[in-house]
Each structure stands twice: as structure tokens, then as C-alpha cells.
Amino acid sequence: MKAHDGMYIGGAWRPATGADTIAVVNPVDEQVIAHVPAGTAEDVDAAVAAARAALPGWAATPPAERGAVIGALRDALAARKDEIAETVTAELGSPLPFSQMVHAAVPIAVAGGYAELAASYAFQEKIGNSTVLLEPVGVVGAITPWNYPLHQIVAKVAPALAAGCTVVLKPAEDTPLVAQLFAEAAHEAGVPAGVFNLVTGLGPVAGQALAEHEGVDLVSFTGSTAVGKQIGATAGAAVKPVALELGGKSANVILPSADLAKAVNVGVANVMSNSGQTCSAWTRMLVHADQYDEAVELAAAAAAKYGERIGPVVNAKQQARVRGYIEKGVAEGARVVVGGPETPHDQGYFIAPTVFADVRPEMTVAQEEIFGPVLSILKYADEDEALAIANGTVYGLAGAVWAGDEAEAVAFARRMDTGQVDINGGRFNPQAPFGGYKQSGVGRELGPHGLGEYLQTKSLQF
Numbered sequence: 001m002k003a004h005d006g007m008y009i010g011g012a013w014r015p016a017t018g019a020d021t022i023a024v025v026n027p028v029d030e031q032v033i034a035h036v037p038a039g040t041a042e043d044v045d046a047a048v049a050a051a052r053a054a055l056p057g058w059a060a061t062p063p064a065e066r067g068a069v070i071g072a073l074r075d076a077l078a079a080r081k082d083e084i085a086e087t088v089t090a091e092l093g094s095p096l097p098f099s100q101m102v103h104a105a106v107p108i109a110v111a112g113g114y115a116e117l118a119a120s121y122a123f124q125e126k127i128g129n130s131t132v133l134l135e136p137v138g139v140v141g142a143i144t145p146w147n148y149p150l151h152q153i154v155a156k157v158a159p160a161l162a163a164g165c166t167v168v169l170k171p172a173e174d175t176p177l178v179a180q181l182f183a184e185a186a187h188e189a190g191v192p193a194g195v196f197n198l199v200t201g202l203g204p205v206a207g208q209a210l211a212e213h214e215g216v217d218l219v220s221f222t223g224s225t226a227v228g229k230q231i232g233a234t235a236g237a238a239v240k241p242v243a244l245e246l247g248g249k250s251a252n253v254i255l256p257s258a259d260l261a262k263a264v265n266v267g268v269a270n271v272m273s274n275s276g277q278t279c280s281a282w283t284r285m286l287v288h289a290d291q292y293d294e295a296v297e298l299a300a301a302a303a304a305k306y307g308e309r310i311g312p313v314v315n316a317k318q319q320a321r322v323r324g325y326i327e328k329g330v331a332e333g334a335r336v337v338v339g340g341p342e343t344p345h346d347q348g349y350f351i352a353p354t355v356f357a358d359v360r361p362e363m364t365v366a367q368e369e370i371f372g373p374v375l376s377i378l379k380y381a382d383e384d385e386a387l388a389i390a391n392g393t394v395y396g397l398a399g400a401v402w403a404g405d406e407a408e409a410v411a412f413a414r415r416m417d418t419g420q421v422d423i424n425g426g427r428f429n430p431q432a433p434f435g436g437y438k439q440s441g442v443g444r445e446l447g448p449h450g451l452g453e454y455l456q457t458k459s460l461q462f
């Protein structure tokens with residue numbers, strides 16, 4: 001795989017300050033496919049300095065012109081869509097069709113959306129005798145995970161650029177190659193020097209240096225709760241805004257009036273896609289007692305079909321973590337109806353698609369984010385119990401409700417403590433605000449709400 005041996009800073013690929021590198025591994029066969037430089041605090045310093053220097057010019061660029069640059073970036077990504085899909089398949093392990101349809105296509109759509117939004121967004125409003133200016137927050141430190149590696153980059157960089165902010169990106173160590181492709185696309189699109197900068201490296205080194213940097217005005221982070229809490233604390237101490245997207249344990253609530261087979265099949269697909277590495281996955285299926293056994297059977301059949309098609313998880317650590325959760329589920333008394341902790345292949349970081357029945361709400365597999373192809377099916381006696389179970393975790397990122405008619409599902413969704421709910425299998429909308437209630441995070445990404453995160457307000461009185 002093609003890799004740059006430098007950092008993209010100030011509009012050019014520059015040698016890294018240190019000699020350390022990160023080996024990029026293909027999770028399907030565990031082979032090293034490339035090396036990228038492991039950034040240091042000095043690299044982060046240089047990138048932040050470049051972003052600060054570029055800020056006044058970019059912030060003063062008319063929004064329609066910023067939109068045109070983001071449009072060119074969209075086109076540059078689209079021109080690379082095959083290379084993007086192949087790269088994500090190589091470094092994340094996701095099957096190529098999924099990489100094409102999701103990992104490459106979604107970020108192109110999101111970038112296109114922000115190209116339009118930059119030009120149409122109201123960066124000014126009138127409130128009585130005041131004119132309120134919505135101004136860029138400044139230099140953004142973006143720290144992204146590996147599960148949707150390009151989507152998470154674009155979901156931060158495109159709105160930041162639309163807002164007039166400049167960016168330093170520290171992508172996940174497991175998926176740096178698609179981040180380098182993104183930097184190439186930004187360069188080709190004519191994103192001015194210093195407006196976008198890339199520092200590859202390790203979280204506790206380059207990531208932490210970026211999150212703590214005095215020259216960064218806002219940190220936008222997606223990843224684990226542990227690191228998110230630390231970044232939130234650092235930002236709080238420095239009185240800086242922060243955007244955190246920290247995962248979830250979302251509920252798929254199937255009400256008795258729903259089309260059970262459809263709700264179960266879509267629910268299983270939702271959990272298994274991307275090998276379960278989706279923060280908004282509906283990893284808890286809630287079924288009425290009368291329909292429980294039938295739902296378990298349907299889910300087992302649907303999950304078994306995924307066995308041959310599913311990709312690996314991203315690395316050995318995640319594989320061990322997910323297997324540990326499956327073992328814990330068994331130890332706590334949940335019943336494996338398909339899958340289990342045994343690895344299905346000798347090579348690669350594979351996990352068998354796994355369905356647990358007889359899961360009680362307090363079990364670890366019903367409370368903690370597993371981030372693997374593991375579904376827990378829970379039983380409820382009535383709607384109030386279903387709601388208590390759905391809301392009974394520290395998370396609140398997403399969810400689903402299925403019912404015979406939309407109004408019944410919407411009435412239930414209104415009572416859920418969560419940031420996004422799909423009604424009877426509603427389609428993904430890349431413009432809809434995405435983010436969490438409770439410990440799923442702070443702030444929203446995507447669409448106009450995502451753009452708003454990168455703005456601060458100034459009011460002028462006349």
C-alpha cells in the first residue's frame with residue numbers, strides 16, 4: 001500500500017521530527033502493509049502553528065468561496081473512490097463492497113452536503129436591535145477513530161472548513177492510510193496551505209499533545225469513553241469548547257404491533273455490519289415476552305447467514321476485548337444461540353457473529369459497549385418496562401422503534417433518552433444531527449447542527 005513518510009503540514013509533505021514509525025496491519029491476514037511516521041509533540045506544534053497562521057485568511061474567505069473549495073474536495077475524493085475503498089479494506093478489513101458503498105460513498109456525500117451548506121448557511125442573524133455574527137471558533141484539533149475512518153474525518157473537517165476554522169487532524173493509528181489519501185485530496189482541491197494539516201501518530205503521544213495544545217481552540221474527538229473523559233477534563237480546565245462522540249449501547253425496541261421478521265432482520269443487519277464496529281449500532285434488541293422465542297429464532301437464522309460474509313475486527317486487541325465480552329456474557333448466564341467466543345479462522349482478527357438470548361438488563365453484555373458483532377436480546381413485559389430497559393444504560397446515542405403505525409413508534413421514541421431514533425427502519429440521513437444524550441457525548445455532528453459546533457457568536461447592538 002502506498003504511504004507517505006512525512007506529515008502534511010502547511011500545504012506540503014514534510015519530514016517527521018522523529019524516526020519512529022507505525023506499522024499498518026491488514027486485519028484479514030495480519031500482514032504489515034505499510035508504515036507511517038509516528039508524530040511527536042514537535043510535529044503537532046508545527047501543525048498547530050501552520051493552522052494558526054492560516055486562520056485569519058480562511059476565516060475571512062467568503063463562505064461561498066469556502067464552499068467551492070469543499071466542493072472541489074468532494075470531487076477529489078470522488079475521483080479517488082476506488083482507491084479509498086481499497087485502502088479502507090486493506091487497513092480496516094471490511095469487505096470491499098461495504099467499503100465502496102459506505103466507507104467511500106458516505107464521506108463523499110457528506111463533503112458535498114457541506115459544500116452546499118457553506119454557501120447557504122446564515123452566518124448572521126437579527127434579534128431585535130442586535131445583529132448576531134456566527135464566527136469560526138478558530139483552530140480545531142480533530143482526533144478520529146478507525147471504525148469509519150474517512151467518514152469520521154470528513155464529518156469533522158468539512159464542517160470546520162465550512163465554518164471558517166482551520167484544522168489539525170490526528171487519525172487513528174490503525175487507519176492512517178485513508179487519512180493520508182484525504183490529505184492528498186485536500187491538496188489537490190486547493191485547500192489553502194495550513195487550512196488542513198495531518199499528523200499521524202499514537203493517541204497518548206500525538207493525540208494528547210494536540211488535545212492539550214494551547215494553540216487549539218476546540219477539540220473534536222470521537223472514540224472511547226475513557227479517552228473522551230480525559231479530553232473533556234483537559235478542555236474544561238482550559239475553558240475550551242469540546243465535541244465528544246463516545247459510543248453507545250443503543251436499543252432496538254420492537255413493539256408487539258410491529259412486523260417482527262422485518263424488525264429482527266434489519267436489527268441483526270444493523271449490528272453485524274462493519275463487524276459490529278459502529279457506535280450507533282442497536283446492540284440490544286427488546287422484544288415482548290409473547291414474541292420472544294420467535295424473535296430469537298429469527299435473529300439466530302439472520303446472524304448465522306452473516307458468518308461467511310463478515311469481516312474481521314480491526315486489531316488483535318479489539319478481538320481479545322470482544323471475545324472477553326462474549327465469555328463474560330456466558331459466565332453471567334446469557335445463552336449463546338449462534339456464534340460464541342471461539343475464533344472462526346486461524347488467521348485474521350475474526351469474531352463469529354454472536355447472538356445472546358436470555359439477557360437481563362443488568363448483565364455486562366447489556367450495559368457496556370462491546371464494539372463487535374454481538375447482539376443481546378432482552379425480554380420485556382409491557383411498554384413501561386421496555387422504556388426502562390431502553391433508557392437503563394449510561395449511553396444514549398441512537399436507537400430504533402418498530403410498531404404497526406408510525407404514531408405509536410414516535411410516541412415511544414419521544415420517551416427515549418437518546419440522540420437519534422430510526423422509526424420502522426427509517427433511512428440514514430447524512431444531514432440529520434448525530435450525537436448523544438448522557439455519556440454518549442457532547443455536541444452534534446453532520447448537517448447544519450454539525451456546522452454550528454464550529455461557530456461562536458458575537459452580538460452587535462445598534
Ligand code: NAP
Nearest residue numbers: 144145171172173202203207208223224227246247279371
Ligand atoms: P481510542 O483509543 O479512544 O481511539 C480514538 C482516537 O483517540 C484515536 O485516534 C486514538 O489514537 C486517540 N487517542 C487515544 N488515546 C489518546 C489520548 N490519551 N489523548 C488523545 N487522543 C488519544 O479508542 P480505541 O482504543 O481505538 O477503541 C476502544 C473502544 O472505544 C472500542 O472498543 C469502542 O468501544 C470505543 N470506540 C468508540 C468509537 C465511536 O465511534 N464512538 C470509535 C472507536 C472506538 P490511537 O489510534 O493511537 O489509539
Ligand code: MG
Nearest residue numbers: 203204224227
Ligand atoms: Mg487506542
